[in-house]
Amino acid sequence: MGNTISVIDLFWLMDWQNDCPAEQQIELEPGFYTMTFCSDPPSSEMEQILSDEEFDNWIDQPKVIYVFINKVEAMPERKYKGVPYLYWAYDKE
Numbered sequence: 001m002g003n004t005i006s007v008i009d010l011f012w013l014m015d016w017q018n019d020c021p022a023e024q025q026i027e028l029e030p031g032f033y034t035m036t037f038c039s040d041p042p043s044s045e046m047e048q049i050l051s052d053e054e055f056d057n058w059i060d061q062p063k064v065i066y067v068f069i070n071k072v073e074a075m076p077e078r079k080y081k082g083v084p085y086l087y088w089a090y091d092k093e
Helices: 010-015 043-049 052-059
Strands: 004-006 025-027 032-038 066-072
Touching: 043 052
Parallel strands: none
Antiparallel strands: 004 025, 032 066
């Protein structure tokens, strides 16, 4: 609702509050937007790539998620019913 996006930790959803700190809110012009999210590979992939010690260090580090928000002219056609499966692309050598 409105023109504010609230960015919260996934685990906050377990104890839902209808407020969010101002520094975790993004104000947008009214309209339609597409959003693209980019982050680290999933932990299941990293667990296969890293040694046990490296993985333990990696899993304890904060993760960064880049969010690209692009305004579009009209509501985009939905490609999925509900929440789409998130995937990541990488070069296999």
